[in-house]
Amino acid sequence: MKLALVGVGQAGGKIMEAIVSYDRRADVGFVADAIAVNTARADLVGLDATPLDRRVLIGGTRLKGHGTGTDNELGADVASEDIDEVMRAVDEVAVHDIDAFLVIAGLGGGTGSGAAPVVARELRRRYAEPVYGLGILPGRTEGGIYALNAARSFLTFVEQVDDLILFDNDAWREGGESLRAGYDRLNAEIARRLGVLFSAGEITAGQAVGESVVDASEIINTLGNGGISTVGYAATAVERPRARLFAGRKPAPDVGDATNRVLSTVRRAALGRLTLPCELAGTERALLVVAGPPEYLDRRGIERARRWLEETTGSMEVRGGDYPLDSDYVAAVVLFSGVTEVPRIEELKALGVEVQRRMRELEAEAPDGLHDLTWSGDGDGDDLD
Ligand code: GDP
Structure with a gap:
C-alpha cells in the first residue's frame, strides 16, 4: 500500500523518518513521499533523511522558527495561517500513485498536537484519498499540560481522519529508562509494526507472491x-x-x-x-x-x-x-x-478535565502559578489533586 507521510512536530518528524528508514532497509517502497512540518527550525534541521524541499517551516513570521512550546492552540493557529505552505509541498506528491495519507504527530506537545488535525482536515478537503492519523500519547511522567494537550488533540484529530492509529509512549516505557532515551527504540517498534502492515501487498521485483496477499x-x-x-x-x-x-x-x-x-x-x-x-x-x-x-x-x-x-x-x-x-x-x-474499550483514553480525558479545572483555579489566584503545570520531568501527571 503506497503512502504519503506527513510528520508534524518533533515526534512526528522523527517517527516519519523511522518509517522511511524501515521502508528503505526492507527495500519495499510503500512510502511514496514524506514531508516534515514544524514550527521549530532546529527540529527540522535535526532531521537526517528528509530532503530540504520536503521540510516545511510554519509560523515563521510569528514564531521566528522557535516553536510553540507546549501551546497547542498556537500550533493549530499557525497551521491554519500557513496551511498553503504545507499544501504546496503536498501538491508535489504524485497523489495518483498513493493509496492514502498518514499524518503523524505526538499529541502531548504544541506543534504536532495542534497542527496535525488542521493538516489532516485540509488533506481531506482537497484529496479523495483516505487520510489516516498516527498519534503518540504522552508518558504519565510528562506532566499535566501534556495530558491536557493529548486529550484535546485526540478529540479533534479523531474527527479529522478516516482512522487514528494510536501509540502510547507510557505503555512502552521500560523500567529505569527515561522516555527521551527510549525514543529511538520506540520509534523503531512503531516503524516495524506499521512497516510490515503497509508493506503487505507491495510486491518488489524478484519476491515471491503470497498465496493470499493482503492488498x-x-x-x-x-x-x-x-x-x-x-x-x-x-x-x-x-x-x-x-x-x-x-x-x-x-x-x-x-x-x-x-x-x-x-x-x-x-x-x-x-x-x-x-x-x-x-x-x-x-x-x-x-x-x-x-x-x-x-x-x-x-x-x-x-x-x-x-x-x-x-x-x-x-x-x-x-x-x-x-x-x-x-x-x-x-x-x-x-x-x-474500531476499538472502544481503551482505559488510557478515558484516563487522559479525565486528567484533561482535572488539569483545566486546576489551571482555572491557578489563573484566578496568580497567573504565575501556571508554571506548576508546565514542567516536564520526573513528576507524575496523575498527582493533580
Ligand atoms: P511538538 O514538536 O511541539 O509537536 O512536540 P514533541 O513532538 O516534541 O512532543 C510531543 C510528544 O511526543 C511528547 O509527549 C513526547 O514525549 C513525544 N515524543 C517526542 N519525541 C518523540 C519520539 O521521537 N518518539 C516518540 N514515541 N515520542 C516522542
Missing part, C-alpha cells in the same frame, strides 16, 4: 471510516535449512509445526503489548498479516489464527493474508480497528 483495499476496509486502531506484533525465529542454499532443493518444514508456529505467533501478537493497550472484545474489524519465508507461511495456520481472532474480538470482519519475506523470522502483525 491496499483490505487495509483501507479494515481501517474503515472513523474510530481508533491499535496494532500488535510478534515474531518467532525459524531455522532456515541450509538445504535451501542448494539449487532445486526446497526446505520442507514440518506442516504441523508450521501451523502451530503461525497460530502461536498470532496469539502472542494479539495478547502481547499493543501500540495502544485495550480490550480486544468489541473490536469492530481486524486484519492479520503473517510475514516470513514462504515455506513457513502455513495456510492452515493463518486460517486458524483468523478464526481465533474472530472468537477473541467477537468481530465478523477479520481479514487475513500472508506476506512472503526473505527473513529468519515468522512475524505476525494484527491491526485492530
Whole structure:
C-alpha cells in the first residue's frame, strides 16, 4: 500500500523518518513521499533523511522558527495561517500513485498536537484519498499540560481522519529508562509494526507472491471510516535449512509445526503489548498479516489464527493474508480497528478535565502559578489533586 507521510512536530518528524528508514532497509517502497512540518527550525534541521524541499517551516513570521512550546492552540493557529505552505509541498506528491495519507504527530506537545488535525482536515478537503492519523500519547511522567494537550488533540484529530492509529509512549516505557532515551527504540517498534502492515501487498521485483496477499483495499476496509486502531506484533525465529542454499532443493518444514508456529505467533501478537493497550472484545474489524519465508507461511495456520481472532474480538470482519519475506523470522502483525474499550483514553480525558479545572483555579489566584503545570520531568501527571 503506497503512502504519503506527513510528520508534524518533533515526534512526528522523527517517527516519519523511522518509517522511511524501515521502508528503505526492507527495500519495499510503500512510502511514496514524506514531508516534515514544524514550527521549530532546529527540529527540522535535526532531521537526517528528509530532503530540504520536503521540510516545511510554519509560523515563521510569528514564531521566528522557535516553536510553540507546549501551546497547542498556537500550533493549530499557525497551521491554519500557513496551511498553503504545507499544501504546496503536498501538491508535489504524485497523489495518483498513493493509496492514502498518514499524518503523524505526538499529541502531548504544541506543534504536532495542534497542527496535525488542521493538516489532516485540509488533506481531506482537497484529496479523495483516505487520510489516516498516527498519534503518540504522552508518558504519565510528562506532566499535566501534556495530558491536557493529548486529550484535546485526540478529540479533534479523531474527527479529522478516516482512522487514528494510536501509540502510547507510557505503555512502552521500560523500567529505569527515561522516555527521551527510549525514543529511538520506540520509534523503531512503531516503524516495524506499521512497516510490515503497509508493506503487505507491495510486491518488489524478484519476491515471491503470497498465496493470499493482503492488498491496499483490505487495509483501507479494515481501517474503515472513523474510530481508533491499535496494532500488535510478534515474531518467532525459524531455522532456515541450509538445504535451501542448494539449487532445486526446497526446505520442507514440518506442516504441523508450521501451523502451530503461525497460530502461536498470532496469539502472542494479539495478547502481547499493543501500540495502544485495550480490550480486544468489541473490536469492530481486524486484519492479520503473517510475514516470513514462504515455506513457513502455513495456510492452515493463518486460517486458524483468523478464526481465533474472530472468537477473541467477537468481530465478523477479520481479514487475513500472508506476506512472503526473505527473513529468519515468522512475524505476525494484527491491526485492530474500531476499538472502544481503551482505559488510557478515558484516563487522559479525565486528567484533561482535572488539569483545566486546576489551571482555572491557578489563573484566578496568580497567573504565575501556571508554571506548576508546565514542567516536564520526573513528576507524575496523575498527582493533580
Ligand atoms: P511538538 O514538536 O511541539 O509537536 O512536540 P514533541 O513532538 O516534541 O512532543 C510531543 C510528544 O511526543 C511528547 O509527549 C513526547 O514525549 C513525544 N515524543 C517526542 N519525541 C518523540 C519520539 O521521537 N518518539 C516518540 N514515541 N515520542 C516522542
